Amino acid sequence: xxxxxxxxxxxxxxxxxxxxxxxxxxxxxxxxxxxxxxxxxxxxxxxxxxxxxxxxxxxxxxxxxxxxxxxxxxxxxxxxxxxxxxxxxxxxxxxxxxxxxxxxxxxxxxxxxxxxxxxxxxxxxxxxxxxxxxxxxxxxxxxxxxxxxxxxxxxxxxxxxxxxxxxxxxxxxxxxxxxxxxxxxxxxxxxxxxxxxxxxxxxxxxxxxxxxxxxxxxxxxxxxxxxxxxxxxxxxxxxxxxxxxxxxxxxxxxxxxxxxxxxxxxxxxxxxxxxxxxxxxxxxxxxxxxxxxxxxxxxxxxxxxxxxxxxxxxxxxxxxxxxxxxxxxxxxxxxxxxxxxxxxxxxxxxxxxxxxxxxxxxxxxxxxxxxxxxxxxxxxxxxxxxxxxxxxxxxxxxxxxxxxxxxxxxxxxxxxxxxxxxxxxxxxxxxxxxxxxxxxxxxxxxxxx
Amino acid sequence: xxxxxxxxxxxxxxxxxxxxxxxxxxxxxxxxxxxxxxxxxxxxxxxxxxxxxxxxxxxxxxxxxxxxxxxxxxxxxxxxxxxxxxxxxxxxxxxxxxxxxxxxxxxxxxxxxxxxxxxxxxxxxxxxxxxxxxxxxxxxxxxxxxxxxxxxxxxxxxxxxxxxxxxxxxxxxxxxxxxxxxxxxxxxxxxxxxxxxxxxxxxxxxxxxxxxxxxxxxxxxxxxxxxxxxxxxxxxxxxxxxxxxxxxxxxxxxxxxxxxxxxxxxxxxxxxxxxxxxxxxxxxxxxxxxxxxxxxxxxxxxxxxxxxxxxxxxxxxxxxxxxxxxxxxxxxxxxxxxxxxxxxxxxxxxxxxxxxxxxxxxxxxxxxxxxxxxxxxxxxxxxxxxxxxxxxxxxxxxxxxxxxxxxxxxxxxxxxxxxxxxxxxxxxxxxxxxxxxxxxxxxxxxxxxxxxxxxxxxxxxxxxxx
Numbered sequence: 001x002x003x004x005x006x007x008x009x010x011x012x013x014x015x016x017x018x019x020x021x022x023x024x025x026x027x028x029x030x031x032x033x034x035x036x037x038x039x040x041x042x043x044x045x046x047x048x049x050x051x052x053x054x055x056x057x058x059x060x061x062x063x064x065x066x067x068x069x070x071x072x073x074x075x076x077x078x079x080x081x082x083x084x085x086x087x088x089x090x091x092x093x094x095x096x097x098x099x100x101x102x103x104x105x106x107x108x109x110x111x112x113x114x115x116x117x118x119x120x121x122x123x124x125x126x127x128x129x130x131x132x133x134x135x136x137x138x139x140x141x142x143x144x145x146x147x148x149x150x151x152x153x154x155x156x157x158x159x160x161x162x163x164x165x166x167x168x169x170x171x172x173x174x175x176x177x178x179x180x181x182x183x184x185x186x187x188x189x190x191x192x193x194x195x196x197x198x199x200x201x202x203x204x205x206x207x208x209x210x211x212x213x214x215x216x217x218x219x220x221x222x223x224x225x226x227x228x229x230x231x232x233x234x235x236x237x238x239x240x241x242x243x244x245x246x247x248x249x250x251x252x253x254x255x256x257x258x259x260x261x262x263x264x265x266x267x268x269x270x271x272x273x274x275x276x277x278x279x280x281x282x283x284x285x286x287x288x289x290x291x292x293x294x295x296x297x298x299x300x301x302x303x304x305x306x307x308x309x310x311x312x313x314x315x316x317x318x319x320x321x322x323x324x325x326x327x328x329x330x331x332x333x334x335x336x337x338x339x340x341x342x343x344x345x346x347x348x349x350x351x352x353x354x355x356x357x358x359x360x361x362x363x364x365x366x367x368x369x370x371x372x373x374x375x376x377x378x379x380x381x382x383x384x385x386x387x388x389x390x391x392x393x394x395x396x397x398x399x400x401x402x403x404x405x406x407x408x409x410x411x412x413x414x415x416x417x418x419x420x421x422x423x424x425x426x427x428x429x430x431x432x433x434x435x436x437x438x439x440x441x442x443x444x445x446x447x448x449x
Numbered sequence: 450x451x452x453x454x455x456x457x458x459x460x461x462x463x464x465x466x467x468x469x470x471x472x473x474x475x476x477x478x479x480x481x482x483x484x485x486x487x488x489x490x491x492x493x494x495x496x497x498x499x500x501x502x503x504x505x506x507x508x509x510x511x512x513x514x515x516x517x518x519x520x521x522x523x524x525x526x527x528x529x530x531x532x533x534x535x536x537x538x539x540x541x542x543x544x545x546x547x548x549x550x551x552x553x554x555x556x557x558x559x560x561x562x563x564x565x566x567x568x569x570x571x572x573x574x575x576x577x578x579x580x581x582x583x584x585x586x587x588x589x590x591x592x593x594x595x596x597x598x599x600x601x602x603x604x605x606x607x608x609x610x611x612x613x614x615x616x617x618x619x620x621x622x623x624x625x626x627x628x629x630x631x632x633x634x635x636x637x638x639x640x641x642x643x644x645x646x647x648x649x650x651x652x653x654x655x656x657x658x659x660x661x662x663x664x665x666x667x668x669x670x671x672x673x674x675x676x677x678x679x680x681x682x683x684x685x686x687x688x689x690x691x692x693x694x695x696x697x698x699x700x701x702x703x704x705x706x707x708x709x710x711x712x713x714x715x716x717x718x719x720x721x722x723x724x725x726x727x728x729x730x731x732x733x734x735x736x737x738x739x740x741x742x743x744x745x746x747x748x749x750x751x752x753x754x755x756x757x758x759x760x761x762x763x764x765x766x767x768x769x770x771x772x773x774x775x776x777x778x779x780x781x782x783x784x785x786x787x788x789x790x791x792x793x794x795x796x797x798x799x800x801x802x803x804x805x806x807x808x809x810x811x812x813x814x815x816x817x818x819x820x821x822x823x824x825x826x827x828x829x830x831x832x833x834x835x836x837x838x839x840x841x842x843x844x845x846x847x848x849x850x851x852x853x854x855x856x857x858x859x860x861x862x863x864x865x866x867x868x869x870x871x872x873x874x875x876x877x878x879x880x881x882x883x884x885x886x887x888x889x890x891x892x893x894x895x896x897x898x899x900x901x902x903x904x905x906x907x908x909x910x911x912x913x914x915x
Contacts, residue, residue, distance in 0.1 A: 033789075040544075045535075051518075068499040068518040081496050085496065088494065145711045257487055259637070374860055377826050382857075408859075445915040447911050
């Protein structure tokens with residue numbers, strides 16, 4: 001079924017029923033997912049998905065319905081379902097309109113034709129490589145688990161304010177894997193993740209080699225004494241922490257609803273002057289790049305923290321209009337039928353200088369944090385960070401010594417990223433759409449033995 | 450097209466006639482309704498629905514899986530062809546030498562007495578609206594988010610191994626998130642309740658008090674401090690123990706991880722992995738849990754004793770992984786939806802009750818922590834490293850055998866092979882819970898689970914703090 005036709009049908013049916021405003025959001029994907037174990041490529045899944053979300057508005061009452069499309073007649077049913085709950089929805093006095101600033105921004109490099117043409121071949125190729133490489137680098141190394149996803153997809157948005165449906169297409173590849181090395185000190189396991197829009201941005205050889213080395217160093221890990229330690233965060237660990245604690249805090253929705261610790265902080269020094277963070281949904285070739293956001297508003301580049309000073313929040317149309325502003329192209333939907341909310345597109349942390357090894361050299365007593373679990377359990381409302389180190393290395397007098405696991409690192413993110421942020425590396429890596437370098441933070445609280 | 454046993458059988462026949470040695474056909478239909486109020490404003494009233502078909506084929510021990518939401522015969526044939534094409538990919542493929550089965554037959558229903566989808570939308574909206582306001586209208590509360598969720602899920606599984614099974618499960622629930630501010634500090638607390646069934650459960654439930662209680666707890670927590678970091682003795686309440694057993698042991702007992710060497714429990718069958726007070730069970734249908742009478746391969750999910758009095762007895766298995774581990778098939782192959790192939794997953798995973806009463810445990814421990822599940826957000830484990838973590842809700846210091854001051858929710862951590870061995874008391878008050886708002890994540894999939902147990906005391910657990 002043609003996604004543009006589905007969007008056009010939604011608009012037609014809803015107009016016939018006399019709503020004030022209507023929006024159709026159609027998302028489709030065609031791709032392949034491969035799971036790998038130490039015995040080889042295990043499950044391969046390939047399929048095509050298409051789903052639609054419909055928002056209707058009448059007299060400042062808004063409701064949503066959504067579904068996977070099984071047949072064309074489903075479209076009318078979905079529109080009817082959305083209309084059927086309208087009457088029950090209370091009037092939202094803050095409602096102005098659906099997004100009016102719809103259109104495209106210029107974006108480049110988000111389609112890789114080799115992925116679009118044969119996602120299964122590409123996924124199998126990358127998976128085989130992940131399976132074979134560790135052993136070829138070290139006979140005592142092996143891949144333990146892996147998951148590779150590869151494909152193309154797109155979205156179509158039509159509304160009362162689009163003259164014709166907005167359309168975009170994009171390719172993507174994601175791989176997660178864990179490698180293990182056996183040593184006479186025991187086994188060491190680490191995992192890593194890569195995401196890109198193009199195959200040429202994925203360097204599997206380099207990635208596997210680094211993780212085999214880290215797994216070797218992490219063999220036989222144990223907790224260390226409770227205390228205060230400096231921490232060097234690997235780029236993706238730092239990126240994940242920013243994503244959990246900072247992204248929701250700059251969402252205008254959380255600010256307006258009293259949930260953000262950055263409320264009333266515009267123009268203030270809230271992070272270290274070493275930290276400049278940009279949101280850019282139009283940057284060429286990045287994972288979060290698109291010509292328009294999930295409401296059809298063109299994406300754009302904006303500095304969110306300029307040398308630690310908070311310069312803007314991120315807006316979708318609802319939160320922007322509530323303040324008499326224009327949306328910033330940051331509407332994000334978690335599913336086709338979820339209401340849009342402000343979110344990051346690509347979060348870009350401007351790097352410092354030097355490698356992660358340079359950061360380690362400056363540490364007297366600390367931990368090099370390679371893998372964490374539970375960082376997503378941190379609390380953006382209070383700014384309280386906590387994560388458990390699953391793979392890390394103790395640093396003593398500028399050198400890594402023994403491996404560490406099972407310790408909990410905690411602290412207030414606005415202290416850790418302000419006066420306690422010592423330096424950033426130059427080694428930017430991306431965890432999905434968050435691009436960040438490694439970071440050195442002094443005096444974090446560590447719970448261990 | 451209507452989803453029926455006939456359609457599933459027809460698809461199975463086509464797959465076999467196209468050359469599949471074996472095939473499993475899954476049909477699934479789901480409905481989800483959600484109403485969310487955020488600071489007294491309706492955030493969303495959404496209804497979503499989905500229908501689809503999944504087809505798994507086996508060719509000489511190699512599986513292939515595909516799916517379609519387009520239910521025309523043409524699209525279904527395309528999905529079968531895709532699955533077969535995948536099973537013919539041989540490069541680096543894992544080959545299964547045998548498959549075992551315990552096929553389910555029959556129809557299982559866990560449905561509502563009063564279907565929430567048929568209840569007047571205005572009645573539902575006003576329930577959520579009132580609870581949201583009740584939680585917002587309290588001193589110090591700056592934000593209140595209140596949800597109602599209702600899910601109906603119908604499944605049909607037919608396989609060449611003999612499965613002919615159908616199920617329908619309805620699940621309803623409410624949740625509340627409250628944010629309190631005290632001076633410059635803020636705290637959030639979240640909790641939810643879910644029941645198998647429909648509107649009948651909401652009619653006898655005091656939604657307003659539930660929401661208000663969370664706000665009161667958030668206001669208290671905003672004034673509390675975090676604990677000092679370190680290792681503590683702790684009693685884990687009946688709500689939090691579900692997270693503990695799910696993260697600290699459940700994932701590591703999943704047979705696919707064991708077979709691939711990604712679990713520290715590999716090779717430990719027959720060994721002592723826990724204190725002898727501990728018996729751990731995975732059971733498909735149990736009071737309070739999410740009913741899974743059969744899995745997504747069509748195998749019966751009964752009761753699996755994983756740990757019996759401290760000794761590791763068995764792993765959770767699928768039909769593919771069971772022969773590899775030399776075990777019977779336990780019916781734990783589950784998928785998020787037809788868009789995903791199955792993984793080995795927990796169903797309702799819990800610790801069996803023991804003899805202790807909570808006040809005896811407290812008196813006997815004297816000093817430590819009482820860790821509470823209300824307000825906990827979830828957990829995670831790295832099964833190959835053996836380290837797990839989960840968050841706790843606002844909890845209590847225990848001093849001289851009594852609950853003393855409240856502390857804020859933080860994260861705790863432990864080791865899979867040590868934590869259950871350190872259990873030195875197990876309560877007699879087992880509770881099992883599920884949730885319509887979440888579940889368990891593995892790979893890129895989320896499935897509904899149940900978990901629980903009685904109060905449990907551990908000699909050592911690492912508690913974060915600042």
